[in-house]
Amino acid sequence: MRKVILISSCLLLGLPCCKNSTKLKNKNTDLESRWVKDPHSYAKPEEAAVTSLDLRLDVSFESKKLNGTAIWTYSATDSARNIIFDVRNLEIISVTDGDTTALAYELGAVDPILGQPLKIDISGKPKYIEIRYFTTDSSDALQWLTPDQTAGKKSPFLYTQSEAILARTWIPCQDSPGIKFTYSAKVNTPPGNMAIMSAENPQEKVPSGLYDEFKQTKPIPAYLMALAVGDIEFKATGPRTGIYAEPSMVDTAAWEFAETEKMIVAAEKLYGPYAWGRYDILVLPPSFPFGGMENPNLTFATPTVLAGDRSLTALIAHELAHSWSGNLVTNATWNDFWLNEGFTVYFERRIMESLYGTSYTDMLSCLGYGDLELTMNDLFETGDSADAKLKLNLEGRNPDDGMTDLAYEKGYMFLLLMEKTVGREKWDPFVKKYFDEFKFKSMTTEKFVDYIYANLFAKGSEEDKKINMNAWIYGPGLPAGFSEPSSDRFNKVKQQANQYLTGKLKVEKIDTSKWTSHEYQQFLRSIKQEVKLNQMQELDNRFHFTNSGNSEILVLWLEASAIHEYKPAYPAIKKFLFSVGRRKFLVPLYGALIDNPNLAMMGRQIYTGARKNYHSVSVRTLDEKMAIVPIVSVVE
Numbered sequence: 001m002r003k004v005i006l007i008s009s010c011l012l013l014g015l016p017c018c019k020n021s022t023k024l025k026n027k028n029t030d031l032e033s034r035w036v037k038d039p040h041s042y043a044k045p046e047e048a049a050v051t052s053l054d055l056r057l058d059v060s061f062e063s064k065k066l067n068g069t070a071i072w073t074y075s076a077t078d079s080a081r082n083i084i085f086d087v088r089n090l091e092i093i094s095v096t097d098g099d100t101t102a103l104a105y106e107l108g109a110v111d112p113i114l115g116q117p118l119k120i121d122i123s124g125k126p127k128y129i130e131i132r133y134f135t136t137d138s139s140d141a142l143q144w145l146t147p148d149q150t151a152g153k154k155s156p157f158l159y160t161q162s163e164a165i166l167a168r169t170w171i172p173c174q175d176s177p178g179i180k181f182t183y184s185a186k187v188n189t190p191p192g193n194m195a196i197m198s199a200e201n202p203q204e205k206v207p208s209g210l211y212d213e214f215k216q217t218k219p220i221p222a223y224l225m226a227l228a229v230g231d232i233e234f235k236a237t238g239p240r241t242g243i244y245a246e247p248s249m250v251d252t253a254a255w256e257f258a259e260t261e262k263m264i265v266a267a268e269k270l271y272g273p274y275a276w277g278r279y280d281i282l283v284l285p286p287s288f289p290f291g292g293m294e295n296p297n298l299t300f301a302t303p304t305v306l307a308g309d310r311s312l313t314a315l316i317a318h319e320l321a322h323s324w325s326g327n328l329v330t331n332a333t334w335n336d337f338w339l340n341e342g343f344t345v346y347f348e349r350r351i352m353e354s355l356y357g358t359s360y361t362d363m364l365s366c367l368g369y370g371d372l373e374l375t376m377n378d379l380f381e382t383g384d385s386a387d388a389k390l391k392l393n394l395e396g397r398n399p400d401d402g403m404t405d406l407a408y409e410k411g412y413m414f415l416l417l418m419e420k421t422v423g424r425e426k427w428d429p430f431v432k433k434y435f436d437e438f439k440f441k442s443m444t445t446e447k448f449v450d451y452i453y454a455n456l457f458a459k460g461s462e463e464d465k466k467i468n469m470n471a472w473i474y475g476p477g478l479p480a481g482f483s484e485p486s487s488d489r490f491n492k493v494k495q496q497a498n499q500y501l502t503g504k505l506k507v508e509k510i511d512t513s514k515w516t517s518h519e520y521q522q523f524l525r526s527i528k529q530e531v532k533l534n535q536m537q538e539l540d541n542r543f544h545f546t547n548s549g550n551s552e553i554l555v556l557w558l559e560a561s562a563i564h565e566y567k568p569a570y571p572a573i574k575k576f577l578f579s580v581g582r583r584k585f586l587v588p589l590y591g592a593l594i595d596n597p598n599l600a601m602m603g604r605q606i607y608t609g610a611r612k613n614y615h616s617v618s619v620r621t622l623d624e625k626m627a628i629v630p631i632v633s634v635v636e
């Protein structure tokens with residue numbers, strides 16, 4: 001709040017106000033009604049909002065910088081004197097009207113989370129706003145990988161991660177999920193590289209390295225701006241689907257994700273046509289901090305889902321589902337994040353159900369619920385129970401800190417309860433209509449509740465009383481009487497795990513004949529805390545967990561190894577932490593190391609060495625985690 005007040009009182013550009021006219025009033029009303037206050041952006045879209053971007057970037061791997069020109073068009077009220085952009089750690093060179101006329105601008109005070117407001121004088125009503133700039137070493141969206149941090153080891157690699165508020169670290173923009181714009185871009189790279197974006201993309205390398213035909217014709221928010229540059233190849237997997245990856249990974253990835261077209265067909269059958277044209281997947285080097293990022297037209301994915309048996313492709317269903325929930329209908333602010341993620345998890349499981357049946361999705365729901373329980377325990381233990389609500393209040397904080405599993409899994413359970421209460425025959429047309437009616441727009445939690453009352457069930461109705469939206473949205477944790485997901489397949493696994501732990505079942509008698517990788521995950525979750533060291537040895541002898549190629553299984557096993565000091569797995573722990581940067585895996589594995597007094601030092605040493613391999617998103621989380629735990633093994 002303090003920063004916002006500071007900015008609004010900073011130097012005005014000395015120009016007279018326009019007179020109020022009827023026309024102006026109408027225009028103002030139109031503009032104002034579209035916007036909600038976003039605590040994570042300095043922009044004042046009710047006065048002036050961007051509508052399209054023409055972006056030019058020169059990529060230098062030598063200096064690890066982008067030399068950028070962002071040419072914006074915008075729409076403003078007649079009385080608007082300024083347009084405000086968000087920037088963080090950018091070096092601004094000049095601001096002009098797209099021609100030769102310089103526009104006066106001012107950079108406000110630096111806020112460590114939000115960055116700075118870039119306030120530009122538009123009193124002369126320039127048609128364009130052209131901002132020339134350089135990124136810096138602190139442009140946190142960018143990760144510049146050296147050749148040996150890639151699979152091929154020969155060429156450097158660059159990728160971006162803009163969600164939640166990092167777009168402003170590589171493009172001066174109005175970085176609010178409620179503000180959408182179209183874009184085109186030209187990206188100049190050193191020859192031998194391919195550049196791809198969240199847009200229409202090339203499928204072959206251009207010898208000169210200049211890629212000048214990027215187009216995103218659908219309006220998107222800034223957090224969906226994305227770029228990757230490197231030794232990238234393309235391989236088609238269907239008429240509108242394909243894989244981009246480093247050459248050594250492209251065939252493996254194309255096999256793993258061969259069912260993507262089937263997923264799109266299943267999704268369209270549920271909730272209407274896929275709106276974006278092509279759907280491609282970029283498989284990144286292993287440092288990528290997330291499982292996936294739903295960049296339009298081009299999902300960014302971690303290579304840790306390449307299990308060799310297509311068992312972790314729910315991630316693709318998830319990112320694909322975002323093409324409706326999130327990318328078409330977008331949370332208006334990060335406080336409404338559950339609208340993006342809860343809907344997407346719900347939709348993801350509906351896609352997986354269409355393809356693989358309910359017993360499969362029951363397992364996914366149970367695994368998700370297990371994650372939710374851990375997150376809630378953490379939140380209630382640390383006293384952050386406000387973050388255990390669906391509607392968040394992230395003002396004054398980095399939104400990334402409050403965006404937990406809760407938005408995903410509690411959001412999913414809430415939507416599932418609505419589905420079960422009203423029945424699919426009523427629920428599915430409702431969701432389809434919702435996506436269609438609000439496509440290319442943004443949504444708040446409050447507006448969503450109103451929409452339910454107007455279109456699904458009436459306020460005060462039996463359904464309303466049964467669901468109790470208030471408790472789900474504004475109450476912490478899970479409301480009384482919620483129903484916990486269950487899976488027959490997992491119940492059988494848990495039974496065997498218990499018998500094994502208590503010595504009633506010999507290791508060779510564990511019946512895995514019908515197990516998928518999900519059952520193995522559940523088995524390891526069930527035994528992780530209580531398994532004995534000699535049992536770990538015999539399990540490893542039989543199942544070779546230390547060498548598992550399935551990252552979900554491997555991480556659970558390595559975690560158990562850190563808890564119980566199973567030494568044969570130590571080299572694998574080190575290798576994994578040095579090569580993988582996915583935050584979901586790093587947090588529990590480093591957690592298990594530093595929570596064990598005998599291994600805390602080893603954990604710190606590995607972190608010190610491996611930290612440079614991680615994206616800033618993971619580093620920020622882990623720096624905090626590693627610092628708050630006291631060093632138990634003090635060196636005298």
Ligand SMILES: [Zn+2]
Nearest residue numbers: 318322341344
């Ligand atoms: Zn998601």
